[in-house]
Amino acid sequence: MEPGPDFARLFETFEHTAYRLETRDRYNVAREAEPLRMFLAGERDASYHEGWLSMVRQAADEGRRFSRVRVVSLPPTDYTRFGMWLSGYTCQAGDDIRYLAREQAAGLPDYDYWLFDSHRLLKMNFNDDDQFIRGEFIEDPAEIVQHNYWRDVAQHRAVERDEFVAKHEQRDDRH
Numbered sequence: 001m002e003p004g005p006d007f008a009r010l011f012e013t014f015e016h017t018a019y020r021l022e023t024r025d026r027y028n029v030a031r032e033a034e035p036l037r038m039f040l041a042g043e044r045d046a047s048y049h050e051g052w053l054s055m056v057r058q059a060a061d062e063g064r065r066f067s068r069v070r071v072v073s074l075p076p077t078d079y080t081r082f083g084m085w086l087s088g089y090t091c092q093a094g095d096d097i098r099y100l101a102r103e104q105a106a107g108l109p110d111y112d113y114w115l116f117d118s119h120r121l122l123k124m125n126f127n128d129d130d131q132f133i134r135g136e137f138i139e140d141p142a143e144i145v146q147h148n149y150w151r152d153v154a155q156h157r158a159v160e161r162d163e164f165v166a167k168h169e170q171r172d173d174r175h
Contacts, residue, residue, distance in 0.1 A: 028130040060094025067096035098158035
């Protein structure tokens, strides 16, 4: 599945849960380039993210839950710090974001995936420049069960966003 409307529709049509394991220290997303540059310059503007935030809020209002675990290298990269700041807004919208230091991620996959309703598995593929290129649906029941197990392990080991930010960032710049 290529990035685009069909991929975006997955986030509007899940029934109960949408979980993501994030394993990269950087995601090269064109629409984030300017907000990241501004963040690094000390200018904070999360308005570009409003579409995602609205979708997460709507899902939360309907009783559907987004959650994710971000496996990160320490000390945090500039991109991770940007994500930590932005996740303050995303968590307020209803996304349960947790962080896991890379050295505590032993036994977890080294790739990103989305797991919708615990039975629809989408493995994400990136190019060498950290750009998302396509998602691959996995239908093997044993692989789906394994990814549910990895989700549970990651969530158990990870710490909540606010605890992680308090430990690894001097301040939270949400305003």
